[in-house]
Amino acid sequence: MNVSSSRDAGRGVLYTVGAFVCWGLFPLYWKPLHAIPALQILCHRIVWSALFVALILTALGQWGDVRAALRRPRQLGVFALSSSVLSLNWLIYIWAVNAGHVVEGSLGYFINPLFNVLLGRVFLGERLSRPQSLAIGVAAAGVAWLTFSAGSLPWIALSLAATFGLYGLLRKMAPLPSLPGLALETFLMSPLALAALLWFAWRGDGAFGHLGWNRDLLLMGAGVVTAVPLLMFAAGARRLKLATVGVIQYIGPTIQLALGVLLFGEPFGADRALGFSLIWAALLLYSAVGLRELWRGRRAAAV
Numbered sequence: 001m002n003v004s005s006s007r008d009a010g011r012g013v014l015y016t017v018g019a020f021v022c023w024g025l026f027p028l029y030w031k032p033l034h035a036i037p038a039l040q041i042l043c044h045r046i047v048w049s050a051l052f053v054a055l056i057l058t059a060l061g062q063w064g065d066v067r068a069a070l071r072r073p074r075q076l077g078v079f080a081l082s083s084s085v086l087s088l089n090w091l092i093y094i095w096a097v098n099a100g101h102v103v104e105g106s107l108g109y110f111i112n113p114l115f116n117v118l119l120g121r122v123f124l125g126e127r128l129s130r131p132q133s134l135a136i137g138v139a140a141a142g143v144a145w146l147t148f149s150a151g152s153l154p155w156i157a158l159s160l161a162a163t164f165g166l167y168g169l170l171r172k173m174a175p176l177p178s179l180p181g182l183a184l185e186t187f188l189m190s191p192l193a194l195a196a197l198l199w200f201a202w203r204g205d206g207a208f209g210h211l212g213w214n215r216d217l218l219l220m221g222a223g224v225v226t227a228v229p230l231l232m233f234a235a236g237a238r239r240l241k242l243a244t245v246g247v248i249q250y251i252g253p254t255i256q257l258a259l260g261v262l263l264f265g266e267p268f269g270a271d272r273a274l275g276f277s278l279i280w281a282a283l284l285l286y287s288a289v290g291l292r293e294l295w296r297g298r299r300a301a302a303v
């Protein structure tokens with residue numbers, strides 16, 4: 001690896017780590033808004049994200065991809081689905097954080113990589129290696145134990161993993177760079193979100209302008225905290241192997257788990273620890289496979 005590519009990879013690691021640290025710290029952003037219904041927070045997040053990415057697109061002169069996508073009905077339809085799934089993911093996560101389920105939310109993003117592998121097998125016909133199949137089986141055992149020990153299905157975690165996994169699958173069907181893709185998704189949802197906010201305001205239930213300037217700033221800033229990590233991730237992922245990104249991505253849910261247990265005081269007893277341990281074991285196995293493939297690829301390139 002030459003000096004230039006080494007520096008590029010180094011920047012890629014910094015960008016990617018920065019993105020997952022931001023996502024890991026998201027509970028700290030949403031918790032101060034716990035007095036506001038999750039649906040209202042979601043609507044503000046969509047509207048302010050649309051405005052923020054529109055400003056960035058204008059500054060960078062990248063409206064071309066968005067205009068091109070608007071002229072392709074099939075791509076537009078796929079993005080309508082992906083924006084709906086992404087909005088549902090955001091809604092579930094915001095509600096989970098403010099309802100005191102940060103730990104279970106982190107579980108969803110621990111499970112997500114393995115759920116992506118399963119989706120690739122079912123919908124894209126991708127073959128699973130024996131270690132990958134074993135990893136999915138161990139993770140399923142972890143979820144089964146958590147269900148048995150708690151007496152209920154961890155629906156928050158499974159819903160987050162499923163919606164984010166389906167979102168990724170839909171984005172593969174209609175590829176678009178990160179910024180124009182986010183712009184199109186928020187543009188498609190923003191009319192509904194804006195209409196909902198106007199409805200809340202008309203009924204007298206709207207939070208904006210009624211809970212203090214600090215809450216208003218947090219609601220407006222939701223667009224920035226949504227777009228910036230995505231742009232950092234896009235910049236980092238372009239410079240790194242997929243296996244490297246796969247290992248770095250566990251930073252986010254690890255931070256969320258630590259916040260849930262250490263800062264917000266959510267329970268994490270022996271039963272929960274055993275279920276998480278099985279899922280972590282599955283992730284270690286999955287990551288080891290990815291790192292081995294990365295190492296083999298480097299050896300082949302060197303030869």
